[in-house]
Amino acid sequence: MALLYPDWWFEHITRIPVEFFKERGIRLLVLDVDNTLTTHNNPTPAPGVMEWLSRMKAAGIKLTILSNNHAERVEPFARLLGLPFVAGAAKPLPLGLKRACTQFGCTPAQTALIGDQLFTDILCGNLLPGVCSVLVTMQEPEHSWFFRQKRRLERPILRRFARQHPRQIIGETHL
Numbered sequence: 001m002a003l004l005y006p007d008w009w010f011e012h013i014t015r016i017p018v019e020f021f022k023e024r025g026i027r028l029l030v031l032d033v034d035n036t037l038t039t040h041n042n043p044t045p046a047p048g049v050m051e052w053l054s055r056m057k058a059a060g061i062k063l064t065i066l067s068n069n070h071a072e073r074v075e076p077f078a079r080l081l082g083l084p085f086v087a088g089a090a091k092p093l094p095l096g097l098k099r100a101c102t103q104f105g106c107t108p109a110q111t112a113l114i115g116d117q118l119f120t121d122i123l124c125g126n127l128l129p130g131v132c133s134v135l136v137t138m139q140e141p142e143h144s145w146f147f148r149q150k151r152r153l154e155r156p157i158l159r160r161f162a163r164q165h166p167r168q169i170i171g172e173t174h175l
């Protein structure tokens with residue numbers, strides 16, 4: 001179960017302060033897109049995301065996008081945010097994450113992966129030892145059958161995590 005547990009769980013990405021990363025020596029943020037920076041397939045970032053990215057950049061934190069979605073979706077979004085990206089990343093395989101660390105000259109311990117899904121984002125972060133895995137509450141439930149099954153499987157794991165690690169949850173998690 002530990003591989004599916006995030007190190008931290010925040011209500012929303014914009015609720016994570018710069019100090020959270022500074023205190024932990026984290027210099028690189030590897031970001032999911034759908035249901036993390038905006039809702040699924042939405043071309044517009046969620047309210048507050050652009051300002052949050054600016055705060056991170058101003059603090060000298062490096063940012064990159066790692067998404068399993070296809071390039072046609074990810075590329076224009078990444079361009080709007082002014083961030084480098086990898087699409088079709090095949091998370092939870094940690095290859096893209098490992099490459100991001102190398103590319104930005106950061107060790108896994110200096111890196112945080114932030115995303116909304118346990119079976120892709122959090123597992124990916126946990127498969128590269130040292131990386132800080134940060135879950136953010138999904139912004140809007142997906143409608144496809146496949147996604148609904150994934151969310152159904154996530155729920156009991158999240159409930160158990162919340163019971164066992166309440167101090168690693170910041171904000172309201174809507175369980």
Ligand SMILES: [Mg+2]
Pocket residue numbers: 032033034035036115116117
């Ligand atoms: Mg996502």
